[in-house]
Amino acid sequence: xxxxxxxxxxxxxxxxxxxxxxxxxxxxxxxxxxxxxxxxxxxxxxxxxxxxxxxxxxxxxxxxxxxxxxxxxxxxxxxxxxxxxxxxxxxxxxxxxxxxxxxxxxxxxxxxxxxxxxxxxxxxxxxxxxxxxxxxxxxxxxxxxxxxxxxxxxxxxxxxxxxxxxxxxxxxxxxxxxxxxxxxxxxxxxxxxxxxxxxxxxxxxxxxxxxxxxxxxxxxxxxxxxxxxxxxxxxxxxxxxxxxxxxxxxxxxxxxxxxxxxxxxxxxxxxxxxxxxxxxxxxxxxxxxxxxxxxxx
Numbered sequence: 001x002x003x004x005x006x007x008x009x010x011x012x013x014x015x016x017x018x019x020x021x022x023x024x025x026x027x028x029x030x031x032x033x034x035x036x037x038x039x040x041x042x043x044x045x046x047x048x049x050x051x052x053x054x055x056x057x058x059x060x061x062x063x064x065x066x067x068x069x070x071x072x073x074x075x076x077x078x079x080x081x082x083x084x085x086x087x088x089x090x091x092x093x094x095x096x097x098x099x100x101x102x103x104x105x106x107x108x109x110x111x112x113x114x115x116x117x118x119x120x121x122x123x124x125x126x127x128x129x130x131x132x133x134x135x136x137x138x139x140x141x142x143x144x145x146x147x148x149x150x151x152x153x154x155x156x157x158x159x160x161x162x163x164x165x166x167x168x169x170x171x172x173x174x175x176x177x178x179x180x181x182x183x184x185x186x187x188x189x190x191x192x193x194x195x196x197x198x199x200x201x202x203x204x205x206x207x208x209x210x211x212x213x214x215x216x217x218x219x220x221x222x223x224x225x226x227x228x229x230x231x232x233x234x235x236x237x238x239x240x241x242x243x244x245x246x247x248x249x250x251x252x253x254x255x256x257x258x259x260x261x262x263x264x265x266x267x268x269x270x271x272x273x274x275x276x277x278x279x280x281x282x283x284x285x286x287x288x289x290x291x292x293x294x295x296x297x
Contacts, residue, residue, distance in 0.1 A: 062200025
């Protein structure tokens, strides 16, 4: 029961709720996730089961893709439809051409100020916990990357609701992006829907819904192999003898493969199973295991 689940999260439950339900389905405590989704949001949640939980740091920084629905005219304290309206109604009729024109300034590296209603921690406290107490603290802007952004709305007539598609770096706040787009247009906006369609190499197309997973008599069949989490890492194949030594924490010499200093390497068995994650040292010309998945032999 070690592997990866791609869950199509429904609107309503928190990411933690999803993890708890998967724990009950698989009857194990070893379940975690990468990339929190707000309760109102839907879509791809990468859920890790068993030993896969130890590989979270190799996937939680993966790029994300979203489809978002923006309602123009008014902002909310949460930046989405669950919040309280702020201020008076502003211009709520925006055209496809207007949005398309301002999107250029949001492509590439941009600065974002994390919203108060977010899971980001400041001095050990999650911002949303402070926000629910009516507190607002200063947040430092962070750099994020918008790799692609486009308007999906059809038609040329101005309207109140528009849809956008965004491909971005991990840590990008789509609610903040929506508010900043509205500011560039001289108005306000909030999200009325948010759907994550991809997280790294994992797509909504390979996802399973929670209810379907719970009703399946063989839910284990939905688990993807642990190896899919490190598909982008360079690989080094171990002989049977080196596999045993790797499991005991010993380094392996590299003679005919070139790796960069500090590279994370997927150390694989002859059967193409992940044995460990190692780090390459050019001085030693060796890969030192830093995360071993199996038991000592």
